[in-house]
Amino acid sequence: MANILVVDDEMGIRELLSEILGDEGHVVQLAENAQQARAARLAEKPDLVLLDIWMPDTDGVTLLKEWQRDGLLSMPVIMMSGHATIDTAVEATRIGALNFLEKPIALQKLLKAVQQGLTRTPEPARPAVPAMRVLTPEPVSSVNSIGAVSTQFDNRGYPAVAAAPVQPAAASPASQFASLSFDLPLREARDAFERIYFEYHLHRESGSMTRVAEKTGLERTHLYRKLKQLGVESVKYSKRGE
CATH class of the missing domain: 3.40.50.2300 (Response regulator)
Structure with a gap:
């Protein structure tokens, strides 16, 4: 950064x-x-x-x-x-x-x-972090699988695996689409659909604009302008800083 x-x-x-x-x-x-x-x-x-x-x-x-x-x-x-x-x-x-x-x-x-x-500008030196042995769990097929693993030690000195909090899966847009009103003017209905569509992909891709652009087939500059037009804040879907 x-x-x-x-x-x-x-x-x-x-x-x-x-x-x-x-x-x-x-x-x-x-x-x-x-x-x-x-x-x-x-x-x-x-x-x-x-x-x-x-x-x-x-x-x-x-x-x-x-x-x-x-x-x-x-x-x-x-x-x-x-x-x-x-x-x-x-x-x-x-x-x-x-x-x-x-x-x-x-x-x-x-x-x-x-x-x-x-x-061209060297970053300030950072203190070295001691290497830690991380135990990797067996792969699982569930959507709500363990997202990360950290190494801790029990009272006998043996490593024990502790699961990080499970990240919720991206919300399905089906329930949001169901709330759309067909009584809206076409332009408003289209904007509402696009807002749900882009929010879904931003949530699913953890706020990565590069991956959302690839998924939706838009050039990134066009994607930024589209989100701004729809009032969608891409930053809140990002995991940076969490």
Whole structure:
């Protein structure tokens, strides 16, 4: 998990990038101009910055020069723009930008650039965790099977298997569909159906947007926008942090 600063004057782009990066497990800060970006850089010291070139107060290249001049360019910076020329991209790279993404940004290019940027910054060392022997139970066919196993020891010093809490199976949509009213206008009925449909798959895939996109046949960017339109909060179905 990394701390990523997104700087862009377009609210829609800030929100979309925040949802995508948040779903990948990152902590995302948002800034709509250079002034907010300066404050965020000093306050939180982000691991990576996504920086728009064209902004109303100070453009991204000028801000990049400021950070480089003041010794604050200690994190990878990825420039973004839908109107920049090749000369602008080359100049940003010369100053110290790691990469350049052209808008509209393809999802796979975004995730690849972010991953490459984060690998340039070593993570702080973590204390080693002693290896523990884990006993694996025999496979079972029941849907409500044991989800995980931890190793404990009894009073004789022998390892004993303790089952983790059983995770409930994804709720069947049949009972929810039964509650749909055929008296609704077509548009409202369709939205209600789609809401149940996506909530079911989010629950079933533990909030993984990648797997839900594969199951439903939607490109991830389209999926994010669809869930936002329907008012479905994908974060609450995720098991991160539990």
